Amino acid sequence: MFVFRIDNRSGVPPYLQLVQQVRQAVLLGFLRQGDRLPLIREVAETLAINPNTVAKAYRQLEQEDLVTGRPGQGTFVNEAPTAGMSAATYTSLRRGLETWLNRAHAAGLDEQAVNALFTAVVNRAKNENIA
Amino acid sequence: MTWLAWRQHRAEVFTLSLLVAAIGLFLLVAGSSMRSLFPDGAAACAGGLTDGSDACSTAIRRLNEEHGYASKMLSLLNLVPFLIGAFLGAPLVARELEAGTWQFAWTQAVPRMRWLAVKLGALGALTATLAVALTASITWYRQPLDVLNSRFTTDAFDLEGLVPAGYALFAFAAATAAGAVLRRSLPALAVALGAYLAVRVVVAGWLRPNVQAPRSIMERVAADDATLDAGGSRISTGDRADWIIASGYADPSGRHLSVYEAVEMDVAARAAGVDFSAYMHERGIQQWVLYHPADRFWMFQLIEAAIFVGLAAALLALVVWRIKRRVF
């Protein structure tokens, strides 16, 4: 069964943390099609979190078409939207990033600098796409 | 709700019932031995030590010797109605306020006024019941004494009839009210004891003799009265069961004489070599007595019980008002 975590100090709203965790797990293949997410009650109880928050996260995941709620049965993971990415592609992309990270470290970049650089590139790409 | 009242107060109920039962048992044993002194019943000796038979004189003498502790014991028993009422009343509200459980109790689906009604009703009824049980055993125990003496003495009047239940209810109400105001059981108990003693002393010492105008008898001293005593008049009302409030001598005009004046006359009589009663008779001195006749017993009981029950009702009204107003 999938296990959620909540970080009180992250500054990210709790519901968004839940959404991101499912999104990431689906992307990384930890959650596969047909997997059942824990019941709202179970999540609320184990995390000591407001059930409305969990419900909201599940609603958002449904809107993103990542999961489907089936009344009386639970919430199930849909076919991964990243079906286009094969395991081989995933592995090779990941390898490439690891190689790049090693170079960055060799060049003396610490974690913060790496993150800043990565974000800057991603943002630039986003802006170019919009433009 | 009744279950809760029972569960909360059952320890006090057990303890007090045990206390009353133990007192009852003791009085049963002591009373049986007292009765065995009078095989024909104490009524046969109602004439007293002087004009009864030899058997009666012996019995009464033995009664005084062997049961002399009765008076002290009985005055101690005056505290039992207080114990009954106060131990049930003091924690009734105070314990809830002390422990904060009033917030727990009054947020169940029992409205607080009903909660209070059940508690006051059940514990008040229990107080009265225990007091009546105590009264019954004391009255049974005192039967020979009551036949021989007036039931108006504090030994008897305060422990028989209706008043003990009234005292107990007053103690119950005083302890409950003190608890509701002070919010602590123990200080409430102390305050209730103070109030109980104060009210009882005032009522018994001042109010009771004046509940109704006493009757009076005034008659000239007989010339040959051998029982005449300079220390005080021993004039009889004709019934040993009457309650003598006061007695003494008076001059022919009816003015009461002080003890000093009476003693002076005694000295003068001796100096003149005349018999005291003859001396008094000659000067027209009268003896007087103020008394309540024995048949007023139940009316006095009723009035005094009503006073205490009335005070109890007023105090309980204060409790109801405080809890209704939600001052906590």
Add this chain to the structure above:
Amino acid sequence: MTTTEYALRTDGLGKRYRRTWALRDCTLSVPTGRVIALVGPNGAGKSTLLRLVVGLLAPTSGTVEVLGQSPAANTPQVLSRIGFLAQEHPLYKHFTVADLLHMGRSCNLRFDQGLAERRLAQLDIPLDRKAGALSGGQQAQVALALALAKRPDLLVLDEPMASLDPVARLEFLQALMGAVAADGMTVLFSSHVVPELERVCDHLIVLNHSRVTLAGDIETLLAEHRLLVGPRTTADLDKAGTVVEASHSDRHTTLLVRDGGGPTAPGWQANPIGLEDLVLAYLRRPTRHDVEAPAFSEVPA
């Protein structure tokens, strides 16, 4: 039926003890199904408000309505719809847990003893133990189980976790949130600890110096507020009356504004604000003028 859509409504609610007002001018509407945090420093009037809500106190002024009914009426019907856990979760200490359940049954119109027993069994709390012999966390759990067994529509808790250690706190919150998820009741609880609120609550009431200074759904409140950082200025920035708090350092001025977003003035940068900072900002506000106009405060940075 519009009245029952609100779990709690107050209008001009006030409570005075002799000369001091413990709560005044409290006007609130809280929809059902929320988990509401009542936040404020000690002595702000939180307990007074909660006791008014559950009918333990009668208002000095104004009205309070719970689920469309007046709790001050103190009828069995209203009482059975409200569950209450007072501060320090008082229980009859010499009662066994089973006695307490018996009491719950005998003092309530509806009492789900099975539910209470299941909860206590899950927590390994023995029924034959005296309440006074249980740990603080267990006592809180027993009190919670009793309140939940009433199957209330509104559960009110006064500083429920203040006396609990961290493990007991978590367990208590787990039990509470599980119950909310299962039964969908409205929960109103007070706290003076802010950090753990965000994961638990979706509605917030800030009480300071006997007055409500902020109330609303947390998400809405966070969306309406933002922090503006710009060059230092001491000019009157509050022409629109939206500034909640202003602080100045040597070069910068930081403004907490409630303007619902929108464009920022040139040279100013807008940042979202976290729940904890938002609550603290409202708790820091001076008392007198808070209703009329937000005041500025010089905060050395």
